[in-house]
Amino acid sequence: MTVAIRYIWIIKLSPKANANKSTVTYIRRFPTVEKRANLLPGNIPVPDISQLHPLLVQEISQTYNVSQFLPSRDRCDSVVQKPVYQIQTENGFLWPVVALERANILYCCLPLVEPQGLPSQDITKMQLINIPSISLGFSLLCVLSEFLKVPSQELAARVQDLTAFINEAAPFGILRDVSTENIISKLSNKSINVSKTQKLAAWRASNFKGRQTLQLIISEHVSASQCARETWQDSLQVFGDVTCRAELEGGMTHVTISLSHQGSGINTPLDLLVVHPCVQKADWQDLNLSHDVAPRRIRFSPPVESFTLCHYTVKRLLELPVFGVYHMKPEETRASINIQLKLNDQIKNSFEFCELRIPFYTRAPILNYEGTPTQGSISLSSNKKELIWNIGQKFTSKDQQAILAATVVFSGSDQGLPAPTVEDAFCRGNNSYAQLSFKIPDFTHSGCGIDAKSVQLLPSTKFKLNLSREYSTVDYKIWNSIGEALCT
Numbered sequence: 001m002t003v004a005i006r007y008i009w010i011i012k013l014s015p016k017a018n019a020n021k022s023t024v025t026y027i028r029r030f031p032t033v034e035k036r037a038n039l040l041p042g043n044i045p046v047p048d049i050s051q052l053h054p055l056l057v058q059e060i061s062q063t064y065n066v067s068q069f070l071p072s073r074d075r076c077d078s079v080v081q082k083p084v085y086q087i088q089t090e091n092g093f094l095w096p097v098v099a100l101e102r103a104n105i106l107y108c109c110l111p112l113v114e115p116q117g118l119p120s121q122d123i124t125k126m127q128l129i130n131i132p133s134i135s136l137g138f139s140l141l142c143v144l145s146e147f148l149k150v151p152s153q154e155l156a157a158r159v160q161d162l163t164a165f166i167n168e169a170a171p172f173g174i175l176r177d178v179s180t181e182n183i184i185s186k187l188s189n190k191s192i193n194v195s196k197t198q199k200l201a202a203w204r205a206s207n208f209k210g211r212q213t214l215q216l217i218i219s220e221h222v223s224a225s226q227c228a229r230e231t232w233q234d235s236l237q238v239f240g241d242v243t244c245r246a247e248l249e250g251g252m253t254h255v256t257i258s259l260s261h262q263g264s265g266i267n268t269p270l271d272l273l274v275v276h277p278c279v280q281k282a283d284w285q286d287l288n289l290s291h292d293v294a295p296r297r298i299r300f301s302p303p304v305e306s307f308t309l310c311h312y313t314v315k316r317l318l319e320l321p322v323f324g325v326y327h328m329k330p331e332e333t334r335a336s337i338n339i340q341l342k343l344n345d346q347i348k349n350s351f352e353f354c355e356l357r358i359p360f361y362t363r364a365p366i367l368n369y370e371g372t373p374t375q376g377s378i379s380l381s382s383n384k385k386e387l388i389w390n391i392g393q394k395f396t397s398k399d400q401q402a403i404l405a406a407t408v409v410f411s412g413s414d415q416g417l418p419a420p421t422v423e424d425a426f427c428r429g430n431n432s433y434a435q436l437s438f439k440i441p442d443f444t445h446s447g448c449g450i451d452a453k454s455v456q457l458l459p460s461t462k463f464k465l466n467l468s469r470e471y472s473t474v475d476y477k478i479w480n481s482i483g484e485a486l487c488t
Contacts, residue, residue: 003133004033004112004173005140007046008166010148010159011053011106013061022057024049025105026162030173033112040114042123044092052094055087060099061106083138084128095124096134100141107145111137112173136175143169146180161187181305212461215245216257216309218469220444225487227479228325235487238314238445246302248463254280255302258454259312260295266317266346267447270296274311278302282310295451314446321347321445321471324478326434328358332413335360336406337371339434339478341391343400347445352470354438356389356404357381361424364412371406378406423477423486430483439472 008028014021027049037043046052087094100107111133113123128134147165150158168183170176177183220240227234246255261267275282279300298310327338337358343349360366365384376391389404396402419425427433450467457463479485 003136003175004030004036005109005133005137005170005175006030006033006037006112006173007108007110008140008144009049009052009056009106009108010144010162011057011108013057013101013104013106022053022061022106024053026159028163028166033173037112042115044089044094046094046110047089047091052087052089055089056097056099056108057106059087060085060097060108061101081128084134086124093124096128096131098134098137098141100138100145102145103149105145105148107141109137109141139178140170140175143178143180143183147183179303179305182303185304209249210247212249212463213245213247213466214255214455214457214463215466216450216455216468217243218259218444218448218450219243220314220446220448220469220471221474222321222445222471222476223474224320224476225479225485226320226324226477227485228481229485232479232485233487234320236317236320238317239312240314240444240446240448241311242309242450243306244302244309245306246304248302248457249461250459252301253461254299254458256297256299256454256456256458258295258297258451259448260451260454261447261449266319266445268314268316268445269294270312270446270448271315272313273298276300276307276309278307279310295454297454312448314448317445319344319346322436322438322476324434324436326432326478326480327482328430328432328480329482330429330432333364333410335363335408335410337387337404337408339389339404341395341402341436343395345400348440348443348471349394349400350440350443351391351393352439352441354391354393355436356391357435357437358387358389358432359385359424359427359435360387360408360410360432361385361419362417362428364410364414364417366408367411368409369406371404373402373404373406375402378404426484426486430480431485432480432483433477433485436476436478437473438476439470441470442468443471444469445471 006029008026009024010026012023012025083099084096085099087097094110096111096113098109098111111131113126113131113133115123115126147162148155148158164187165183168177168186218240220238223237225235242259246253259270273282273296275298279298281299283296300309321344323342323344325340329336339356341356366380366387369378369380369387371378373389375396376389379388379390380386381388387406387408391402419427423433449469452465452467455465
């Protein structure tokens with residue numbers, strides 16, 4: 001089976017979610033791969049970009065108007081295999097289109113898939129795990145998105161360098177390197193200063209020279225859906241990752257660290273580790289004993305650039321970090337709001353930021369509001385669709401509670417306005433939610449941290465160690481207690 005890419009498309013999306021105003025930034029066709037594809041029985045030719053462009057945006061983009069029903073995208077019997085999509089064209093279904101959307105840019109590619117078995121085999125029925133070109137295509141899109149992750153004023157210059165970048169990353173459509181810094185080092189002709197007695201890892205295109213530093217960051221996240229009703233079961237998901245930046249001299253340095261508990265947090269065991277390919281050994285297995293909080297040892301040989309060393313989950317956390325009760329009573333042109341928040345006693349009461357947003361996307365714009373929170377301040381969003389409660393950097397009361405009672409007045413009674421997401425389209429009448437966002441520095445809910453004494457380098461050398469951790473929300477919804485709710 002040939003593992004190669006036929007096409008690459010990069011599309012700049014319209015901030016107003018209008019498919020007609022999005023623009024094609026870059027197209028790359030690999031003629032040798034496309035020639036092999038045309039020899040396959042039943043191959044669907046790729047249409048001109050003028051025809052394909054709106055189809056890609058409508059079928060794939062998350063910013064496109066979700067209130068519009070498209071049968072090919074929204075039928076209940078449609079098979080969802082994200083990030084793999086099937087695009088219906090005049091000539092038939094184009095599959096598999098692999099897509100990634102980041103920073104208002106849509107990255108798409110079309111891998112080459114050669115049917116196995118009979119020539120008449122329908123490739124759309126093949127299992128994705130048996131098509132390696134899909135995984136490699138997604139890896140290529142990830143490295144392209146990293147390369148274009150620059151300020152908007154620098155984007156045009158980066159796009160001009162894309163051809164040379166792709167020639168190094170995937171010459172002739174065959175993926176060779178997915179390290180952004182490796183490719184940039186090769187393009188800039190940086191020398192590799194490694195003695196003949198040293199070994200250089202395959203993923204290190206250049207050697208670091210300078211003050212040696214090892215930076216490790218634990219980022220733990222929480223996603224929750226709660227509603228103060230007896231029939232509702234609150235849901236909670238806690239997961240995290242460890243990112244690493246190793247500026248170390250030498251071609252092959254081995255680093256060993258220990259993920260342990262640091263005394264703050266609930267000290268819950270990490271259930272599963274998913275590690276980077278550079279990891280040589282790790283205690284990755286799922287631990288069955290609820291009391292087992294043994295350290296997780298990881299040994300790896302790091303690349304030059306920043307990378308995610310591992311991902312982990314925490315399944316045995318049951319208590320919400322912030323418990324909320326939200327009451328919203330809607331009327332024709334107004335709504336009465338009462339919200340109570342209580343911080344869990346085992347959560348660090350020190351926030352980098354903490355705010356609660358109360359959206360009304362299916363109502364007319366907010367004309368006026370009034371209310372006094374027990375702490376913090378309230379304001380109106382620029383689009384006049386959200387009431388924002390800035391809670392502050394600490395719950396100031398002794399019982400660590402905060403309360404907001406407010407009244408919102410709308411400029412009209414229309415509740416049939418289109419919504420930006422499926423959740424917001426659900427929010428009509430009593431159905432509504434409040435979105436909590438916070439970040440707590442130097443803390444993790446699980447208590448996970450890195451023991452500085454456990455960090456070892458081989459060969460041994462002097463280096464500066466920077467350790468940090470943080471705990472933040474990803475999707476934290478508090479649903480109206482007198483309406484219906486959606487679970488995350």
